Amino acid sequence: MNGQKFIAATMNPDLAEKAVGLLREVDIQPTKQRVAILYALLSRPNYHPYAEVLEMDVNQSLVHVGTTTIYLSLRALVEAGLVESFVDRVGKIRYGLALKPHINQECYTCGIIEDAPMPSLPAISQWKGTRAHILVRGLCPTCAKIFSDEQVHKPIPAQYLELQP
Numbered sequence: 422m423n424g425q426k427f428i429a430a431t432m433n434p435d436l437a438e439k440a441v442g443l444l445r446e447v448d449i450q451p452t453k454q455r456v457a458i459l460y461a462l463l464s465r466p467n468y469h470p471y472a473e474v475l476e477m478d479v480n481q482s483l484v485h486v487g488t489t490t491i492y493l494s495l496r497a498l499v500e501a502g503l504v505e506s507f508v509d510r511v512g513k514i515r516y517g518l519a520l521k522p523h524i525n526q527e528c529y530t531c532g533i534i535e536d537a538p539m540p541s542l543p544a545i546s547q548w549k550g551t552r553a554h555i556l557v558r559g560l561c562p563t564c565a566k567i568f569s570d571e572q573v574h575k576p577i578p579a580q581y582l583e584l585q586p
């Protein structure tokens with residue numbers, strides 16, 4: 422395949438073209454592995470899989486990609502700013518699309534992760550910030566109907582800012 426544009430027969434052509442275009446915009450060769458990974462992330466809203474889950478997803482429906490290649494490709498995509506990575510409530514790394522600045526919201530109880538729009542941020546320090554990663558943990562609307570704040574409230578380490586409702 423030699424770094425040429427790759428679109429598998431099982432892919433939705435528009436979405437595959439979008440993945441190829443995004444890779445080209447950031448000067449990354451659209452190899453079949455990278456296209457397949459980005460395509461998988463583009464295919465579902467609010468998709469924040471573990472690398473192993475993404476590997477299964479890509480291998481089941483798109484193209485064979487080995488574990489090492491999954492990690493190397495994800496690293497390149499994160500460095501290029503197309504993909505985000507963050508640590509979830511159980512200490513495992515999640516990956517997600519980072520095409521728009523957004524906040525990740527993670528539910529304490531059911532573990533669902535959803536994107537929310539990023540508000541404009543004030544200047545925080547002398548640093549010239551160009552990217553912000555914000556993870557908000559709380560109760561999703563469904564769990565908020567079942568659990569009270571007190572039931573899920575865990576002692577919060579001092580380094581975390583507590584949000585006032």
Ligand SMILES: [Zn+2]
Pocket residue numbers: 469505517518523524525535536
């Ligand atoms: Zn996200």
Ligand SMILES: [Zn+2]
Pocket residue numbers: 528529530531532533560561562563564565
């Ligand atoms: Zn929930």
